Each structure stands twice: as C-alpha cells, then as structure tokens.
Amino acid sequence: MPPNPETAAAQPARPFLGFGLGLRTPHFQQVLEQSLPVDWFEVVSENFMVAGGKPRYFLRAIGERYPLVMHGVSLSIGGTDPLDFDYLRQLQTLAEAVQPAWVSDHLCWTGVGGRNSHDLLPLPYAEEVVEHVAGRVRRVQDFLDRQILLENVSSYLTFSGQSMTEWEFYSEVCARADCLMLLDINNVYVSARNHGFEARDYIDHLDPRRVQQFHLAGHSDYGDYVIDTHDHDVPHPVWELYRRALRRFGAVSTLIERDDNIPELEEMVTELEFARRIYTDESAAETDCAP
Numbered sequence: 001m002p003p004n005p006e007t008a009a010a011q012p013a014r015p016f017l018g019f020g021l022g023l024r025t026p027h028f029q030q031v032l033e034q035s036l037p038v039d040w041f042e043v044v045s046e047n048f049m050v051a052g053g054k055p056r057y058f059l060r061a062i063g064e065r066y067p068l069v070m071h072g073v074s075l076s077i078g079g080t081d082p083l084d085f086d087y088l089r090q091l092q093t094l095a096e097a098v099q100p101a102w103v104s105d106h107l108c109w110t111g112v113g114g115r116n117s118h119d120l121l122p123l124p125y126a127e128e129v130v131e132h133v134a135g136r137v138r139r140v141q142d143f144l145d146r147q148i149l150l151e152n153v154s155s156y157l158t159f160s161g162q163s164m165t166e167w168e169f170y171s172e173v174c175a176r177a178d179c180l181m182l183l184d185i186n187n188v189y190v191s192a193r194n195h196g197f198e199a200r201d202y203i204d205h206l207d208p209r210r211v212q213q214f215h216l217a218g219h220s221d222y223g224d225y226v227i228d229t230h231d232h233d234v235p236h237p238v239w240e241l242y243r244r245a246l247r248r249f250g251a252v253s254t255l256i257e258r259d260d261n262i263p264e265l266e267e268m269v270t271e272l273e274f275a276r277r278i279y280t281d282e283s284a285a286e287t288d289c290a291p
C-alpha cells in the first residue's frame with residue numbers, strides 16, 4: 001500500500017508512549033527488579049480498585065518507574081442499563097492515584113437487567129445504536145473529565161437489520177462522542193475472518209486522528225472460525241496487518257496483551273522487540289519514500 005498523502009498531512013499530534021506490555025500478576029516482582037526494554041505498561045482497572053494490599057503496592061511501585069495506562073472491562077458503554085456511577089467513581093479514584101496516560105474500555109455491552117455476562121458482547125451496527133452509545137460516552141467523559149479510548153472487540157455473530165459496517169459504526173461513535181480509538185489489530189483480523197470482510201478495508205477506513213493506541217495479541221485458528229483467546233504469540237497475519245496500520249496511522253503506542261498461557265516475561269519482551277523492529281522498518285521505509 002502506498003503512503004497516504006492525506007494521512008501524512010493530517011498526522012495527528014498524538015502522545016506516543018512507544019512499546020508496552022499488559023501488566024500481569026506473574027510478572028509483578030520481575031518488572032520491579034529488572035531493567036526492561038519496555039516503555040510502558042497497561043493495567044486492567046478492575047484488578048486494582050480495592051485500595052491497599054499487594055496489587056496496589058506493586059501498582060504504585062511500578063508506576064513510579066514506568067508510564068501506565070488504565071484499561072477497563074466493566075463500563076458496558078453500549079448497554080441499556082443505566083450507567084454505573086459507583087463504578088465510575090471507583091475508576092476516577094483509581095485514575096487519581098495512578099495518573100495514567102489515558103483510560104480505555106471496550107465498544108461493547110456486558111450485560112442487561114443488572115446481570116453481568118462477564119463477556120465483551122458486540123453491538124448491532126445501526127444508526128440508533130450509534131446515537132445511544134455516543135450519548136453515553138459523552139456522559140462518561142464529562143464525569144471523568146477526560147477523553148476515553150474505546151477498543152473494537154472481536155465478534156462471532158452479527159445482528160439482523162444492521163445498516164453499517166463495523167468500521168463505519170466504530171468511526172461514527174468516536175466522531176459523535178469525540179472519543180479516541182484503541183485499535184486492536186488482532187480483533188480486526190479475528191472479526192474479518194469470522195464475518196468474511198477484508199481486514200485491510202477496516203484499517204483503511206478509520207480516521208487517523210482518532211487512533212491513539214494499538215493492541216496486538218494472538219488467537220486460536222480453527223479454520224472455519226477464529227477465537228480471540230490471547231493465549232498465543234502474535235501470528236504472521238496480525239503482524240502484516242500491524243505493518244499496514246503503521247503505514248496508515250504512523251507512530252501509535254503499541255501494546256502486546258496476553259491473558260492466558262502467559263509465558264516468561266523475557267519471551268514477552270522478545271515479542272515486543274519484534275514489534276519495535278517492524279515499527280523501525282516501516283518508519284525507515286516512509287523516510288526513504290519522502291520527496
């Protein structure tokens with residue numbers, strides 16, 4: 001894909017944290033004791049909401065050495081239950097303690113009627129849902145007094161009566177709510193395979209000014225369908241899609257997430273170095289193409 005002149009001209013002045021890892025419990029001690037080529041860490045907000053105790057000790061100590069971002073799973077921004085302001089108050093309190101570079105959650109719903117599915121469920125891609133979600137995002141941003149990032153989730157089903165593509169829906173919600181995107185490249189790949197669309201179309205249609213962070217992860221490929229398991233290394237097609245995203249969006253803070261079958265920290269760092277090398281290659285190629 002050639003460099004996009006429109007994108008280059010409109011390269012947003014977004015903060016760039018570099019290359020980070022999802023902070024996981026088995027690695028806490030090692031992260032504190034060693035000097036690692038990791039630029040920043042992402043923490044799951046809900047794991048640290050109880051004040052005191054060992055998790056908060058490690059969070060504070062690691063936060064003194066590395067930039068942190070907070071990533072939540074409980075906002076249910078697309079749900080129809082009222083927004084949970086008790087949860088938002090806890091989130092705000094944690095953010096005051098952590099001082100994260102930013103706060104993110106997912107473009108999804110997680111339950112209804114007070115019941116939590118403990119899953120990140122996809123939304124119907126339709127105009128009335130855009131309006132519903134964007135209104136809720138604006139209220140959350142007003143409450144937290146900050147812009148939030150929303151992550152695209154992987155999906156395995158579609159709703160009847162949809163009137164737009166997933167990337168159109170994602171773009172419209174973020175534009176109308178004036179929020180930012182945490183673009184999960186693996187989730188784009190997983191959903192593309194499951195629903196039969198072109199992953200590159202997704203990347204090519206997003207507004208670069210909205211994209212503030214990338215997630216990279218692995219999945220389980222069953223041939224006819226793909227599941228977003230986060231228990232494997234980042235596979236080749238996701239790296240290829242990452243290259244395309246870098247060419248389109250430029251320098252975007254990149255994070256590798258692993259939630260199951262968590263390897264030694266050294267292995268995660270090696271994978272992160274591979275991401276850094278791809279970024280360096282793509283930046284050099286862009287410079288070579290410059291007039």
Ligand SMILES: [Fe+2]
Binds near residue numbers: 151184217257
């Ligand atoms: Fe993700």
